[in-house]
Amino acid sequence: MQNSEKDYNYKEYLLILKECSPYDFSEYSDNSIDRRIKKIMRDQGLNMEELVLKTRTEPDFVEQVVEAITVNTTELFRDPDVWNHILKKVLPALKHQKKINIWHAGCSTGQEVYSLLILLDHLQILDRAEIYATDISKKALEQAKKGQYFYNFNAEKYRENFKASFEGETVPDFDSYFSADADKDLLKIRTDFSEKVQFIKHDLVKGDLPFYNKFDLIFCRNVLIYFQGSLQSKIVERFHENLFPGGTMILGSHESLGGFFKTKFSKNGPVYHRTNSFHFKY
Amino acid sequence: MECTDFKLIVVGGSAGSFSVVSHLLAGLRPDFKLPIVLSLHRLKHVRSGLVEGLSLKSKLRVIEPNDKEKLQQNTVYLAPANYHLFVELDGTVALSTEESHNHSRPSIDHTLGSAAYAYRDKLLGILLTGANRDGAAGMKEIADNKGFTIVQDPLSCDIDTMPKEALKLFRPDRLMNPEDILHFLNALPG
Numbered sequence: 001m002q003n004s005e006k007d008y009n010y011k012e013y014l015l016i017l018k019e020c021s022p023y024d025f026s027e028y029s030d031n032s033i034d035r036r037i038k039k040i041m042r043d044q045g046l047n048m049e050e051l052v053l054k055t056r057t058e059p060d061f062v063e064q065v066v067e068a069i070t071v072n073t074t075e076l077f078r079d080p081d082v083w084n085h086i087l088k089k090v091l092p093a094l095k096h097q098k099k100i101n102i103w104h105a106g107c108s109t110g111q112e113v114y115s116l117l118i119l120l121d122h123l124q125i126l127d128r129a130e131i132y133a134t135d136i137s138k139k140a141l142e143q144a145k146k147g148q149y150f151y152n153f154n155a156e157k158y159r160e161n162f163k164a165s166f167e168g169e170t171v172p173d174f175d176s177y178f179s180a181d182a183d184k185d186l187l188k189i190r191t192d193f194s195e196k197v198q199f200i201k202h203d204l205v206k207g208d209l210p211f212y213n214k215f216d217l218i219f220c221r222n223v224l225i226y227f228q229g230s231l232q233s234k235i236v237e238r239f240h241e242n243l244f245p246g247g248t249m250i251l252g253s254h255e256s257l258g259g260f261f262k263t264k265f266s267k268n269g270p271v272y273h274r275t276n277s278f279h280f281k282y
Numbered sequence: 283m284e285c286t287d288f289k290l291i292v293v294g295g296s297a298g299s300f301s302v303v304s305h306l307l308a309g310l311r312p313d314f315k316l317p318i319v320l321s322l323h324r325l326k327h328v329r330s331g332l333v334e335g336l337s338l339k340s341k342l343r344v345i346e347p348n349d350k351e352k353l354q355q356n357t358v359y360l361a362p363a364n365y366h367l368f369v370e371l372d373g374t375v376a377l378s379t380e381e382s383h384n385h386s387r388p389s390i391d392h393t394l395g396s397a398a399y400a401y402r403d404k405l406l407g408i409l410l411t412g413a414n415r416d417g418a419a420g421m422k423e424i425a426d427n428k429g430f431t432i433v434q435d436p437l438s439c440d441i442d443t444m445p446k447e448a449l450k451l452f453r454p455d456r457l458m459n460p461e462d463i464l465h466f467l468n469a470l471p472g
Binding site: 029031032035071073074078222224225226229252253254255256 | 380
């Protein structure tokens with residue numbers, strides 16, 4: 001009984017949030033949104049009534065809520081096998097294109113955006129790439145723009161992932177991409193790299209993209225796991241529309257496509273290619 | 283005899299638990315039906331290979347599930363490296379990259395706690411050897427939701443921090459060594 005009451009309250013809170021802000025979390029998956037809201041209440045020492053009141057009356061607080069709901073864990077070359085596949089199988093196919101359009105949807109603090117830039121640079125096709133990276137979180141985007149991360153906490157793991165992603169190739173010099181300052185605890189990506197990317201605030205739940213929207217590559221890693229199936233489908237459908245035929249979609253390693261989409265994409269190793277199936281009516 | 287019509291088994295373990303889990307999977311009846319969810323801490327540098335390692339001797343299929351995958355019989359689900367694994371009300375798995383809990387991702391508390399809420403008295407929770415307190419609170423949640431709880435006897439543990447932390451919080455239905463846990467599981471109906 002206690003639990004069903006609790007569920008009702010969280011769902012009701014999301015409706016209030018939707019009503020008095022541009023954000024709609026109503027199709028986020030119940031359990032994860034439930035945990036995030038609990039965390040906000042705990043961290044801020046608020047009960048549900050106080051949470052609702054602050055949400056209704058303080059626009060700045062709404063932004064805080066959005067930041068707290070968003071999960072921003074990411075790392076450089078997370079899942080090296082995937083990056084190795086992109087390096088060896090996906091990017092070489094784009095080598096002869098004049099332009100390569102890339103969208104990182106839900107880029108968080110940007111580590112995977114820079115992972116891709118490093119691969120593009122290694123293959124000497126970075127100058128042809130047009131790269132958009134979007135996220136709902138303003139704070140995450142600001143950090144992504146800076147391309148600056150804690151050094152001590154990450155350095156070892158990052159170097160390891162980096163090396164593993166280039167397996168079978170000549171491994172480039174990690175330090176040619178990053179400047180490291182152990183004293184200040186900073187690891188910073190080359191400025192020409194961070195300036196190469198257009199970081200734009202965008203809520204994936206919303207339809208329209210604020211830029212030209214046909215892509216060779218769409219990255220959306222470990223974002224869909226926070227959404228309900230219905231919303232996942234909507235977004236994958238949009239990715240399908242936004243990809244050039246034969247374009248590639250890269251999801252998180254433990255995200256998969258439902259039955260319907262299996263016909264619209266063909267899976268190749270850890271990535272999905274848009275198929276040319278015109279016989280489908282949407 | 284207590285009620286034993288379980289629908290799901292969840293197992294948490296950390297340091298030293300690989301050999302115990304491996305032993306359990308090797309010794310289970312090949313027709314063992316109940317789905318088993320494993321939430322095991324991994325060494326930082328050994329991210330992959332755990333599923334292969336456990337599969338070597340297991341009679342049952344061992345997989346790292348995808349997000350929203352449905353839990354099925356005769357299958358062992360291992361929380362993938364670097365993800366939290368939650369069990370949902372509809373019997374599916376939800377993965378998350380939320381912040382570490384007790385320095386752990388996967389967090390045993392998260393897996394056990396979510397399963398406790400979803401399966402209540404149909405859940406069997408087992409906590410094994412480990413060097414971390416993660417898992418203790420999750421086991422208590424299982425007990426609080428009327429699930430059945432087995433804690434590995436600290437005397438039989440490589441590192442007994444985890445079971446001892448659990449015993450501080452609640453009194454489990456059974457305190458057992460790995461051999462007895464195996465017998466208990468094989469004696470379950472189905």
